[in-house]
Every structure is written in C-alpha cells, then in structure tokens.
Amino acid sequence: MTSTLKNKVVLITGSSSGIGEAAALAFAEAGASLVLGARRQDEGEAVARRIRDTGGNAVFLKTDVTNPAQVQALVDLAESEFGGLDVAFNNAGTDGESGMITDIDDSAFDTIINTNVRGVWNALRAQIPALRKRGGGSIINTSSVLGSRGVAGMSTYVASKFAIEGLTQSVALEVAKENIRINAIAPGPILTAMLENATGGNTDAFNSIVAMGRPGTTDEITPAVLFLASDQSSYVTGHSLPIGGGSKAGFVTS
C-alpha cells in the first residue's frame, strides 16, 4: 500500500503532536517528503528533525491555519523545497471550550469554527491549485465521529466537524474530474493530548462507552490516512472513514 507514497510530497497541518505527528512519522517511513505546519515552533521543529535524523526529508513552518497567508506559505514551501504537492492531511483542530450553548462565550465559537472550519477551507483553497499543477493528488481532512452525531455540551465542536464533512463531500465533487480526491477520517476517542485535556486525564472514562472497550491510539489512525493518500484508494472520494472502535455505530450506554 505505502509503496505508492515513496517520493510523494505530503503536507500535514497540526503536525506538532498527536495524530498529525504520528502521521508525519508514518509518511516518512513510507518514503514521502514532509512539509509540516503547526503553531508551536519547538514541538513542530522536533518532529521534522526526528524525520531528518532517520534519513527522511522534512521541513517545518510555523503555521496558524486560521491565517490564509500562512497556509498559502506552507503550500509554497512544498513547491520551493520539494517541487510540488501530492498529498495534504488537513488535521489541525481544536475542541476548544465546551459547555451548554447558553453558557459559553461567543469567542469560544469563533476559536473552534475559525480553526476547524476556516482552517480546512483555507487549506483546500491553497492546496487545490498546487495539486492541479501535478495533475492530481489526494487530500484527507480530519473530521470526527462527532461529525455525524450530536453531543450535549459540545455543540460548536460537533458543528465544526459536520462542516468538515460537508466541505469534504462538496469539494470532492468539484474536483473529482481533475484526479484530485478528497476524503475525511472520522476518529473516535484517540489517546492524544486533546483527549487527555477533554477528560482531565481520565481517558478510561471511554472504556465503558466505546463498544471495543477502550480509546484508540494514533497508530490505529495512520494506516487509514496512508490508505486514503495512496493509489490504493484511487476510486475513493467524498468519503468519510470512521476509525472509532464502533463509536460511529453508536456509544454503549448500558
């Protein structure tokens, strides 16, 4: 599967930790060259350095996905450093402040929507022209199992992930004839800093509500991302792939 990723140029947003970091390492292992973006400079540089230290190609650029010029600069870096762009993994996201809709501030809404929705919007608009120059490519957006179901107290995050599903489907149709595929992954609870923060460190809380009895790991996400990036998924577009131990089908409540 991963052989078709050798020498491909892969851009990842939200590469400084969690799912994005794991994906960066997996793509590098498959022989791809990495263009990595996130806001935290030290963490982001460390991931790129780790790839270079093991003989891979990786550059990092401090990038806030809410800023279209910075997202464009990341795409430009793929072209100047590695000659073009073949794959983009639009993974940057935040769960922000949660709470009942009448209890949270407007600023909480703005942060989540600007990061998760505007961030993917900015990315798609910068990446599609670069993929066209290569004659096609693959984009993967990070949605969530909460991109297709409601959760009390998380309305803004849920709305943002529904929007990513909508962007993925609609834009996939717009560019399908140009050999550009756009898909999403929809993780369930995955052991990362985001889940730690959301549960106050009590990630075991998911053991009883996830059908498989545990949260997942980032290493259980990366094979799906690499599949959607590779030629093995050449007839898959506009799709959202749940990876959640059954949590797309439902949560266990008794």
Ligand SMILES: NC(=O)c1ccc[n+]([C@@H]2O[C@H](COP(=O)([O-])OP(=O)(O)OC[C@H]3O[C@@H](n4cnc5c(N)ncnc54)[C@H](OP(=O)(O)O)[C@@H]3O)[C@@H](O)[C@H]2O)c1
């Ligand atoms: N963990 C889960 O249970 C779970 C479940 C479903 C979906 N997801 C989604 O998976 C994605 C990755 O999250 P994770 O679980 O791996 O958590 P994480 O370790 O907190 O990673 C989030 C990543 O997004 C980046 N990011 C956040 N805001 C950004 C911005 N404005 N500009 C650029 N980068 C930004 C962060 O980097 P900086 O802070 O350095 O900018 C970080 O690299 C998110 O889209 C999240 O919604 C996670």
